[in-house]
Amino acid sequence: MPFAFILVFWALIADADIFSSSSATEVISPSNMDLEINDPLKQLSFRDYEEGINRNELNMLEVVHRAVGWHPLIAEAIGNLYQQRQGVRAARSGYFPQLSAGIVAGHDSEYKSDGDGHAFQVNISQMVYDFGKVSSSVDFAKAGVQRSQAEVLQSIDEVARRTAKAAIEVQRYQSLLVTSDAQIHGVSAIAQLVQIRKERGVSSRSDVLQAQSRVDAAQASKQQVEALLRRWRSTLQNLTGFRSPFRVTMYVPEDVAQACDVESFNLMSVPDVLIAEASRAEAEAQLKSAKANTWPTFTLDGNVNQYLDQNYVDANALNENEKAIFFNVSMPIYQGGRISAGREGANYALLSADAARDTAQLSVTQKYREAQEEAEGLMRSLSALSARESAIAETRDLYKQQYATLGTRTLIDLLNSEQELHLARQEKNNTIFDLHLLKIDCLHSRGGLREAFKLDGTEIQGVEVLP
Numbered sequence: 001m002p003f004a005f006i007l008v009f010w011a012l013i014a015d016a017d018i019f020s021s022s023s024a025t026e027v028i029s030p031s032n033m034d035l036e037i038n039d040p041l042k043q044l045s046f047r048d049y050e051e052g053i054n055r056n057e058l059n060m061l062e063v064v065h066r067a068v069g070w071h072p073l074i075a076e077a078i079g080n081l082y083q084q085r086q087g088v089r090a091a092r093s094g095y096f097p098q099l100s101a102g103i104v105a106g107h108d109s110e111y112k113s114d115g116d117g118h119a120f121q122v123n124i125s126q127m128v129y130d131f132g133k134v135s136s137s138v139d140f141a142k143a144g145v146q147r148s149q150a151e152v153l154q155s156i157d158e159v160a161r162r163t164a165k166a167a168i169e170v171q172r173y174q175s176l177l178v179t180s181d182a183q184i185h186g187v188s189a190i191a192q193l194v195q196i197r198k199e200r201g202v203s204s205r206s207d208v209l210q211a212q213s214r215v216d217a218a219q220a221s222k223q224q225v226e227a228l229l230r231r232w233r234s235t236l237q238n239l240t241g242f243r244s245p246f247r248v249t250m251y252v253p254e255d256v257a258q259a260c261d262v263e264s265f266n267l268m269s270v271p272d273v274l275i276a277e278a279s280r281a282e283a284e285a286q287l288k289s290a291k292a293n294t295w296p297t298f299t300l301d302g303n304v305n306q307y308l309d310q311n312y313v314d315a316n317a318l319n320e321n322e323k324a325i326f327f328n329v330s331m332p333i334y335q336g337g338r339i340s341a342g343r344e345g346a347n348y349a350l351l352s353a354d355a356a357r358d359t360a361q362l363s364v365t366q367k368y369r370e371a372q373e374e375a376e377g378l379m380r381s382l383s384a385l386s387a388r389e390s391a392i393a394e395t396r397d398l399y400k401q402q403y404a405t406l407g408t409r410t411l412i413d414l415l416n417s418e419q420e421l422h423l424a425r426q427e428k429n430n431t432i433f434d435l436h437l438l439k440i441d442c443l444h445s446r447g448g449l450r451e452a453f454k455l456d457g458t459e460i461q462g463v464e465v466l467p
Contacts, residue, residue, distance in 0.1 A: 296331035
């Protein structure tokens with residue numbers, strides 16, 4: 001048995017670094033996706049943030065940080081990343097001795113004295129050279145890690161995008177609520193004016209009823225805005241994990257305001273492009289593996305048999321212990337075309353991955369340009385909408401004066417001017433927040449959300465995100 005124990009000790013020492021792990025935090029950096037990090041097998045926690053809100057108003061940066069800090073979509077991607085890390089460890093194990101042990105039992109008819117025998121066996125095999133079979137497996141596993149890292153970034157960007165857009169919608173309807181209050185105030189002032197004129201005998205009861213109907217319509221419109229505001233606050237509440245709804249300040253980060261002003265950007269910061277690059281690396285590793293499979297594998301094998309039945313040993317003139325060591329060479333000769341087909345298939349997979357990478361780059365550029373052009377159009381329209389609002393407000397004031405003092409304007413003219421002013425304010429308001437949504441699209445398409453919302457350099461659910 002001493003030789004068996006030596007083999008076991010050799011295997012455990014050689015395999016020691018496979019079982020070792022570091023307590024360092026996982027680091028993901030788009031600019032260095034092939035960086036090798038020794039990471040621990042971490043216990044994922046799909047946290048439910050149940051603590052209350054310290055205040056009832058948060059800004060956009062705070063809600064985005066809150067969302068990425070707990071959302072299970074990111075936790076799922078991180079779990080897949082740690083799983084892929086273990087795949088690299090498993091692939092690297094091919095470099096180290098493969099140790100196995102067992103007990104065999106059977107009938108031996110080789111010798112004159114037949115007998116039943118039992119033996120304890122220890123086998124060990126060490127790959128000496130395999131023309132890249134193991135290294136290609138390691139490369140494939142590393143590419144899987146790169147893909148998972150990019151998918152973590154993709155999930156962070158997706159949660160940040162959803163949260164930022166929900167926050168903008170909350171801002172929109174908070175602003176529209178102010179506009180609705182202004183409309184109610186305006187038509188209520190007209191209704192009061194009509195009531196005074198009626199008391200003086202200048203206006204009829206029908207004018208009073210008509211003005212009151214506009215007040216009721218304005219109040220109904222406000223209730224619709226409040227319903228939509230509650231809906232978006234609920235959406236934002238779900239994204240951030242808070243139990244109760246909250247207000248969002250009207251603050252918009254400077255990087256968001258300037259999001260569509262960038263003429264060129266680094267495609268390698270976009271998760272979709274990084275995923276395509278990782279897929280290409282996987283295809284390259286598969287091609288390398290397919291080529292390596294056509295070459296022989298050299299191994300050094302050893303085994304020890306410890307016979308457990310003394311009668312069997314004596315009857316067959318055997319030593320109680322048998323030891324052997326071999327140098328083996330194995331090579332596929334004919335596999336029905338499987339190896340050549342695998343090699344050709346890997347070549348086509350690499351061509352496909354090249355095309356997929358180009359497609360991802362084109363798609364990213366197209367999405368950014370489309371959002372940029374649409375944002376520029378809305379920016380140009382804002383000045384016209386502001387001028388229109390000012391002109392209508394001045395017209396409304398003139399109509400009100402002419403109705404109250406000169407009698408040259410009808411009640412319908414005055415009510416319609418108030419309604420037109422409200423619609424102009426509403427259109428301008430919606431244009432402003434549509435523009436903010438497009439700027440979020442600009443950031444998302446060029447991979448700029450993490451920088452804009454100060455997520456780079458922070459630890460998100462146990463993973464450090466770097467530029």
